[in-house]
Amino acid sequence: METEKKVTITVETTVHTPVEEAWKHWTEPQHIVKWSFASEEWHAPRAENDVRVGGSFVTRMEAKDGSFGFDFGGVYDDVRVNEHLAYTLGDGRKVTIDFIRQGNDTKIVETFEAEGTNPVEMQQAGWQAFMDNFKKYSESSK
Numbered sequence: 001m002e003t004e005k006k007v008t009i010t011v012e013t014t015v016h017t018p019v020e021e022a023w024k025h026w027t028e029p030q031h032i033v034k035w036s037f038a039s040e041e042w043h044a045p046r047a048e049n050d051v052r053v054g055g056s057f058v059t060r061m062e063a064k065d066g067s068f069g070f071d072f073g074g075v076y077d078d079v080r081v082n083e084h085l086a087y088t089l090g091d092g093r094k095v096t097i098d099f100i101r102q103g104n105d106t107k108i109v110e111t112f113e114a115e116g117t118n119p120v121e122m123q124q125a126g127w128q129a130f131m132d133n134f135k136k137y138s139e140s141s142k
Contacts (some may be wrong), residue, residue, distance in 0.1 A: 035137035
C-alpha cells in the first residue's frame with residue numbers, strides 16, 4: 001500500500017491574448033503541435049484532443065534527431081470551456097489547468113502531481129518550459 005504523500009507542482013504564465021484565443025491554442029491539435037515540447041531539440045509531430053468529460057487526448061513528442069519519442073496523454077475529468085481543464089494522465093496522476101481572464105490577457109495556472117522518478121525541480125522546470133513555449137506561440141499567433 002502506497003502511503004507516500006503526493007507532491008503537487010504548480011507552473012503558471014500570463015499570456016497577452018484573450019482567454020478565448022488562449023483556450024483555442026491550448027486545446028486545438030493544429031495549435032498544440034506548434035508549442036507542446038520543452039526545448040528546441042524536440043517537437044510534437046501529432047496531437048489528438050477530444051475536449052469533453054471522458055474524452056481523451058494524446059500528443060506525440062519526439063526528439064528532432066529521432067533518438068527518442070513518447071506519447072503524452074490522458075482522459076478529461078472536468079471541462080469548462082475558457083475556464084478550466086482537469087485530467088488524469090495514463091499513469092494515474094492528476095492535472096488541473098485554470099484559464100483566468102485578466103482583461104485582454106489570460107493567466108494560466110497548471111497544477112500537477114509529480115512522478116516519483118525525476119527530481120521535483122526538474123519536473124517543475126520541464127513543465128514551465130512547456131508553459132513558456134505556449135506563451136511565446138500564443139502571443140505570436142495574434
